[in-house]
Amino acid sequence: MSVPVLETSKAVILARGVGNRMRAALAGSSLTSEQEKIAARGIKAMMPIGRPFLDHSLSALADAGCAEICLVIGPEHDLIRNYYEFLKPERVHISFAVQQQPLGTADALRAAREFTGPDSFLVVNSDNYYPAEALRKLRDLGGSGVIGFERSGLLESGAIGEDRLRSYATLRTDAVGHLRTIVEKPAHVEDDALISMNCWSFTPTIYRACDAICPSSRGEYEIPSAVQYAIETLHEQFQVISFRGEVLDLSTRADIASVARHLEGRSVQL
Numbered sequence: 001m002s003v004p005v006l007e008t009s010k011a012v013i014l015a016r017g018v019g020n021r022m023r024a025a026l027a028g029s030s031l032t033s034e035q036e037k038i039a040a041r042g043i044k045a046m047m048p049i050g051r052p053f054l055d056h057s058l059s060a061l062a063d064a065g066c067a068e069i070c071l072v073i074g075p076e077h078d079l080i081r082n083y084y085e086f087l088k089p090e091r092v093h094i095s096f097a098v099q100q101q102p103l104g105t106a107d108a109l110r111a112a113r114e115f116t117g118p119d120s121f122l123v124v125n126s127d128n129y130y131p132a133e134a135l136r137k138l139r140d141l142g143g144s145g146v147i148g149f150e151r152s153g154l155l156e157s158g159a160i161g162e163d164r165l166r167s168y169a170t171l172r173t174d175a176v177g178h179l180r181t182i183v184e185k186p187a188h189v190e191d192d193a194l195i196s197m198n199c200w201s202f203t204p205t206i207y208r209a210c211d212a213i214c215p216s217s218r219g220e221y222e223i224p225s226a227v228q229y230a231i232e233t234l235h236e237q238f239q240v241i242s243f244r245g246e247v248l249d250l251s252t253r254a255d256i257a258s259v260a261r262h263l264e265g266r267s268v269q270l
Contacts, residue, residue, distance in 0.1 A: 008120040008139055008201070011066040012112045013057065015045045015126035016074050016099040021252045022047075035256060044250050045126035046079055049260045051268060053250055054080075057129050059268040062091040064135035066122060070095045070115040072108045089270035104220025105198075106210040113207055120144075123200040123223070129248035129263070130199050137241050138201045144230070145201045145239035146171065146179060148194025153244035159262050160249055165189045169196040169224060171240050179231060179238040182224045194240060197247045198223070205236050 019042020031039060034048050045054040061069060069092050073080050084094045097111040109123060120142055124130060134147050148171045154160045171194045172181045182196060189195070200223070209226040212233070216222050230236040248259045 008122065008142060009066055010068045010070070010116055010119055011061050011122040011124065011135075012070045012072060012097075012109065012116065013045075013054070013124055013126050014105055014108050014198075015054070015071050015077070015080060016102055016108045017042070017044070017127065019044050019127075022250075024252065031253065031256060039253050039256075041079075043077065043079060046083065047250060047256060049256070049263055052083065053129070053259070054126055055268050055270060056263055056266065057124070057126065058089070058092055058094075058270055060130060060132040061122075061124075061135055062270065063132035064139050066135065066139060067091065068093050068095070068115075070097050070112045071126075072097045072099055072111050074099060074102065087270065091270055102220075104216070104218075105223040106213060106221035106226045109202075109223060109226075110207065110210050116202075116204065118204060120201060120203045123198070123202060125198045127250045128197055128199075129250075129259070130197070131243075131245045131247075134199065134241075134243045134245060137243065138199060141201050141239060141241065143201065143239065144203050144205070144236050145241055146196060146227075147199040147243050148173075148240045149197055149199075149247060150242060150244045151189055151191060151193045151195060154195060154197075154247060157246040157262065159246045159258060164249070165195065170194065171196050173240045177240050177242075179227070179240050182228060184224060194242055196224075197249075199247075200227075203236075205230060205234055208234060209236075 022044050023042045038047050047053045099108045099111045170183045170186050209230040213225045250259050
């Protein structure tokens with residue numbers, strides 16, 4: 001008897017990052033005074049691009065059918081909490097989870113355990129804007145999976161350059177499209193590569209993996225390590241969903257102008 005696939009309406013957004021690359025000064029910067037203030041604090045999710053960058057991401061999640069959102073923030077992130085508590089969005093309900101120390105993405109995810117409960121759920125970065133169609137495909141999966149963004153699709157609009165692709169991870173699959181290994185920062189990105197932009201769907205099994213892994217060489221607990229553990233030790237199957245489309249990456253001050261051009265004219269409905 002087959003197990004029914006259950007769509008999820010929950011998503012976790014990892015917004016605890018310290019934003020060291022965003023804080024780095026940029027010669028000849030043309031940022032507004034408000035953008036300079038946010039960049040100096042490293043709170044990329046709140047970068048004003050018409051309105052906070054995170055508003056655009058939340059709108060895309062709502063378009064994809066995710067109505068329950070948990071923002072994982074640090075104890076110092078009153079700016080994020082106060083903004084969304086005052087805003088009172090109508091299409092999504094926003095909760096907060098606090099990661100006390102910046103100990104990596106897997107540690108941040110553990111902070112959302114109470115929010116996700118027994119359900120499957122999406123996990124995305126706060127400094128990336130993902131197409132609603134990709135998010136919808138992942139939501140419809142109702143189990144463990146990841147979007148594998150096609151290399152050519154990421155490059156097509158110019159939002160991401162060839163040189164940056166090597167800073168991401170590539171996904172290696174088996175014959176039926178299940179994830180086998182994650183290759184971090186590959187020396188060369190093949191033309192047919194599927195690239196991880198940290199757009200995941202998880203079941204509660206991921207928490208067993210997050211609890212079991214050791215810190216990386218940087219002293220952080222990382223989601224890719226937890227996924228690899230879940231595959232190899234817990235025998236969890238992660239479906240890789242191939243998708244052709246752009247992702248906007250707001251990592252540095254140099255990204256702000258390009259991201260603003262790509263978001264110009266896009267409707268935001270929260």
